[in-house]
Amino acid sequence: MLKKGQAAMEFLMTYGWAILVVLAAIGALAYFGVFSTGSLLPDRCTAAAGFSCVDLKVQEGDAASSEVRFAIINNLGDNIDAVNISLTSDQCTSSAIDVGALSNGANSGLLQFNCAEALNEGSRFQGEFSIQYTRGANTFTDRGEIRATARE
DSSP states (O other): OHHHHHHHHHHHHHHHHHHHHHHHHHHHHHHTTTTOOTTTSOOEEEOOTTEEEEEEEEEOBSTTTOEEEEEEEEOSSSOEEEEEEEEEOSSBOOOOEEEEEEOTTOBOOOEEEEBSSOBOTTOEEEEEEEEEEEETTEEEEEEEEEEEEOBO
């Protein structure tokens, strides 16, 4: 009876050590970024309902030349006035851009936000933008999100 118990214990210990080694190897690979999917994800610009975000580009460069560019399309079904768009991010300054009025289906034109710090090629950019506008007598603020990779 004792021999069977010893064989079972040796079997479990051998496989236990093997599983532990495999888990340690996977942990080390994950720590060093081998499984990093950030560079594999597509660029994404998501605007609030009623708006579309198009022509997204995150330009790599030093602190003076790196920038984020995108355009907004009004799909609300109404004309809107006093449109201001600002970008909030750890990497870029957030100065509001006054677009003026946007008729239904109109494009805001390319909005350019300069970054306060360098964006290296291949680095991930993440930020939020807000769209403040007047529709009739009411003022609204909608938000959107940008996730992109800096490119040349």
